[in-house]
Amino acid sequence: MKALVRIEGLTVTLGGREVLRDVSFEIRPGEIVTVIGPNGSGKTTLLRALIGAVRPKAGHIRRAPGLRIGYVPQRLQLDATMPLTVARFLSLPVRHGAREIAAMLARVGIPGLEARQIAELSGGQFQRALLARALLANPRLLILDEPTQALDQPGIAGFYRLIEDIRREIGCAVLMVSHDLHVVMASSDRVICLNTHVCCEGTPAAVLEAPQYRALFGDGTGGLMALYRHHHDHSHDEVTGREGETDAR
């Protein structure tokens, strides 16, 4: 099958500083690709370039014709003067029926929150509401920017399990940025290690062995494979979205 998105030689500068340099990769239907990298390595800029919010200085981003993208931003600061229920938020910019919204909220683990104000949600509930909104677009590519910042360890594991399940159900590709190395390694088909340019790319196991990865993240990650395998058979059910999470910052 053809790639959903093909990035060729992407270079982006912000305020005169080169944030991305000659980045090339592609995303194929149905795969989970994770971008890792240190702070300031251009991860968020890469995702924003993909949705068209940042203009490339050089290079191309080719999307498959008619590609539907579901986007879950890193954070969203809603002005306190704006009243907004969860149901209304899920109907922006495309309106959806009440039944469809209810079913999607239940699917992402926050059933019955339609009438709740966005500002009253906990960090984990809000993250799931953002995911529900993205999924209502029936995306072929789901893009998530550090989706688990507001969650604690069991919450993080639960969220990634949800992403894996959804990928299996609707067959969308997933591109995400994450700091949660050990959990991410378990659920990704492919990992891209970014530090302005692409340092290395491949299966989680291959990237972990790559000298470029070790140079970036140090030797402290040696036991990582064992660690994530341990995490993976450790199951929490946190469907309500209340337990196992910290409040939003």
Add this chain to the structure above:
Amino acid sequence: MLDDFMLRAFLAGIAVALAAGPLGCFVLWRRMAYFGDATAHAAILGVALALWFSISVLAGVLFTSLLMALLVSALTRKGHGIDAALGVLSHAALAIGVVAISFLPGVRLDLQAFLFGDILAIAPRDLALIWAGALLVTLLLAWRRQSLLTATVSEDLAFASGLDPRREQLILALTLALVVAISLKLVGALLISAMLIIPAAAARPLARNPESMALAALLIALLAVAGGLGAANWFDTPAGPGIVTAATILFTLTHLRTALRGIRGPKS
């Protein structure tokens, strides 16, 4: 009883409320208060221009306000740290406009009417233009509301949905200039942005969704217009300040419950 000029003032006030209520919500949500000020102050420059070139005041105001709105939009795009530039633009437009009017030969102009509004100022032919402008603003906002709201919640969410938030910003700049042009005679340049912000802020505690807040702001603006023009009729108060005072009273009333809850201490 209402005189003809009073009836015209009321009809103009209804039109202004219709447009300013919903647009004021966007001004509040997007923190565009400074934006409203600059656009409204530019109106005085437009008055000067209109008198210099003997064109209609409405056309002159629409021109300068639109220019200012586009300029401020472009500056805002450049990012943070533009407060100084905005402050200079906003007050320079006002000051230069007033100075320019004072230089006009042979014009005896009641400047106060343009700064604070005048119920006597609205001529029969103004009324049709005011209503046309107000309806245009309201319909434009209603028609574009899905994309305007998405871009207001998050520019990145708008981009990802294939919308261009810059286009939505442009629409708001255009509607803002229109509202300034149609409310100048009644409310006055100095208080137009208060007419946008206060009814919307008063509506906030009453609403759970953007649409209900826009509707509540519209109704509160209508009440404020009725109160302010009533005071102008019976107590001979200036139109703009009267309307804004009425709006402030309504703001206080709708926020009373929140304030009382704050005094009693937080409760679920």
